[in-house]
Amino acid sequence: MSQSAIKVENLNYRYPDGTEALTDVSLEIGKGEKVAIVGPNGAGKTTFLLNLNGVLENDRGRVEIFGKDVEGLERSEIIQHLGIVFQDPDDQLFMPTIFDDVAFAPMNMGLDGEKVKKRVEEALSTVGLSGHEEVPPQNLSYGEKKKASIAVALSIKPEILIFDEPTSELDPKSRSELIGKIKELNEKEEITTLTATHDVNAVPEIADRVYVLNKRVIAEGTPREVFTNENLLEENSLDTPDVFKLFKVLNCFGLDSGNLPLSIDEAIKELTEKIETGSGHMHLHVHEHTHEDIEKLRKRYEHHT
Ligand SMILES: Nc1ncnc2c1ncn2[C@@H]1O[C@H](COP(=O)(O)OP(=O)(O)OP(=O)(O)O)[C@@H](O)[C@H]1O
Numbered sequence: 102m103s104q105s106a107i108k109v110e111n112l113n114y115r116y117p118d119g120t121e122a123l124t125d126v127s128l129e130i131g132k133g134e135k136v137a138i139v140g141p142n143g144a145g146k147t148t149f150l151l152n153l154n155g156v157l158e159n160d161r162g163r164v165e166i167f168g169k170d171v172e173g174l175e176r177s178e179i180i181q182h183l184g185i186v187f188q189d190p191d192d193q194l195f196m197p198t199i200f201d202d203v204a205f206a207p208m209n210m211g212l213d214g215e216k217v218k219k220r221v222e223e224a225l226s227t228v229g230l231s232g233h234e235e236v237p238p239q240n241l242s243y244g245e246k247k248k249a250s251i252a253v254a255l256s257i258k259p260e261i262l263i264f265d266e267p268t269s270e271l272d273p274k275s276r277s278e279l280i281g282k283i284k285e286l287n288e289k290e291e292i293t294t295l296t297a298t299h300d301v302n303a304v305p306e307i308a309d310r311v312y313v314l315n316k317r318v319i320a321e322g323t324p325r326e327v328f329t330n331e332n333l334l335e336e337n338s339l340d341t342p343d344v345f346k347l348f349k350v351l352n353c354f355g356l357d358s359g360n361l362p363l364s365i366d367e368a369i370k371e372l373t374e375k376i377e378t379g380s381g382h383m384h385l386h387v388h389e390h391t392h393e394d395i396e397k398l399r400k401r402y403e404h405h406t
């Protein structure tokens with residue numbers, strides 16, 4: 102691994118009411134990596150992310166950002182290293198207008214008026230909210246608030262960007278634009294990205310590495326390692342990308358795929374190769390077990406009998 106961006110050792114977190122949210126979580130994310138955290142509702146994903154920037158303080162354990170213990174860092178320092186887009190945008194927007202909210206951190210960083218304005222313009226344009234500068238946050242729709250809260254984090258230009266359920270409530274076009282943006286921030290601007298999400302279809306695009314969290318770190322691996330481990334998915338109420346399911350169905354019709362695709366891009370590659378090596382054709386057929394195998398898949402994927 103290159104330089105460590107986030108290093109967590111034996112993190113435990115218990116809420117004041119006694120709820121044990123995290124037990125002995127240890128993980129490390131290298132500078133420039135793109136990583137996802139998946140896990141069922143209540144698994145502790147949000148709790149974990151809030152421990153990274155010191156919003157929540159752990160009872161035991163250690164969190165390091167670029168080799169420095171967060172406990173010893175000033176808030177202003179943490180913010181420049183690590184920006185979080187909260188799961189609930191209402192936790193991020195508290196100023197009279199969207200402009201003020203997005204300008205808040207750059208202003209506190211001591212940037213001059215012109216630079217602040219430029220940062221705000223850029224961030225709002227990235228999320229498609231240009232022209233909403235003077236709107237009070239409470240007048241935005243929920244999806245628009247999500248976008249505004251993403252702009253708040255973008256305006257800081259931190260070295261690490263953390264997204265907590267960024268795609269929930271976004272319309273399909275906004276969702277895919279955001280996925281593209283996360284990829285671009287990571288690949289072009291070398292920002293380390295960490296995303297907690299239930300959006301399994303997005304995971305292969307926004308992560309090279311995935312942690313399965315369920316109070317503890319249950320597993321770690323590439324999207325392929327995680328999404329092809331059926332027991333792991335079942336035990337942690339996780340799902341697999343739709344494209345993967347479709348290819349499982351095609352397998353029942355005799356498609357002989359080596360690595361089942363996890364994304365549209367992988368599917369196009371796989372089909373193109375298959376057809377090219379099949380002298381311009383792909384052969385599917387119904388065989389003895391096709392219907393039986395499909396029934397089994399339906400039961401597994403539709404979660405009902
Ligand atoms: N303020 C709080 N006080 C007490 N318990 C809490 C508090 N916030 C969260 N919890 C509990 O901590 C556990 C972890 O919650 P957390 O929000 O971190 O889960 P999550 O993985 O982010 O879930 P989701 O997928 O629904 O966003 C849950 O059991 C939850 O009920």
Ligand SMILES: [Mg+2]
Nearest residue numbers: 146147188265
């Ligand atoms: Mg959460």
